[in-house]
Amino acid sequence: MPAPLLSPATQEHEKALAAAAALRWVRDGMVLGLGSGSTSAQFIRQLGAAVQQGLKVSGTATSLASENLARQVGIPLLEPRRGLRFDLTVDGADELDGQLRLIKGGGGALLREKTIETASNYLLVVADSSKLVPVLGDFPLPLEVVPFTLPWVLDAVQALGGSPVVRTSLTESAEQYRTDQGNLIVDCHFGQITDPDALGPQLQAIPGVVEQGLFLGLAKAAIVIQHGQPMLLKPGEAPRPASEFTELP
Structure with a gap:
């Protein structure tokens, strides 16, 4: 539902x-x-x-x-x-x-x-x-990413089926969104996440991912x-x- x-x-x-x-x-x-x-x-x-x-x-x-x-x-x-x-x-x-x-x-x-x-x-x-x-995943799953590592993080997320999108600034659409720490946010579109307990560690293990949004x-x-x-x-x-x-x- x-x-x-x-x-x-x-x-x-x-x-x-x-x-x-x-x-x-x-x-x-x-x-x-x-x-x-x-x-x-x-x-x-x-x-x-x-x-x-x-x-x-x-x-x-x-x-x-x-x-x-x-x-x-x-x-x-x-x-x-x-x-x-x-x-x-x-x-x-x-x-x-x-x-x-x-x-x-x-x-x-x-x-x-x-x-x-x-x-x-x-x-x-x-x-x-x-x-x-009932199932997580309609909302895109965010990752906080060190800017230098972005291309490889995108490749790794894509390989996991995540359809990654780099978040843009709310005020300047041509600019990438920056966190309070100066990092980037990648929003991952997995669809239904049937096994979040398995996906979380996989994302966290990608070099350059500072934190992933599964709590x-x-x-x-x-x-x-x-x-x-x-x-x-x-x-x-x-x-x-x-x-x-x-x-x-």
């Missing part, structure tokens, strides 16, 4: 609902990973409002855009350092399946996202209803809007209303 088509207004409303449900699990003193993308931006804005009302948290952002937004809304930020771990990271996904395997990187922040989420005790995904899919075994839970309500999804469990939980499930 394809993901539902949502109007922009409905999609924004669902993102705000998912973010609000996630905010209920944030506690004083937590060190947070702040995700990237439009749903994460909803969470950051709502978190900032809670900080202004006295909530005491700190965090590190997964992109420069999220970092700038966090500063604007008054969230104290931590610089990367050895030993830094996060109690909770809240981030979106471009796609997720029932086992909470994710495709991420539509915004180009997959390297920092995976770094912070690997250093997190708990990754909570927030998503509108269009992001939950496997990282998400502990997801809040996804279903029939207008925030539902909590965990691997191997039936969805339950997120309102049933008052702390990290």
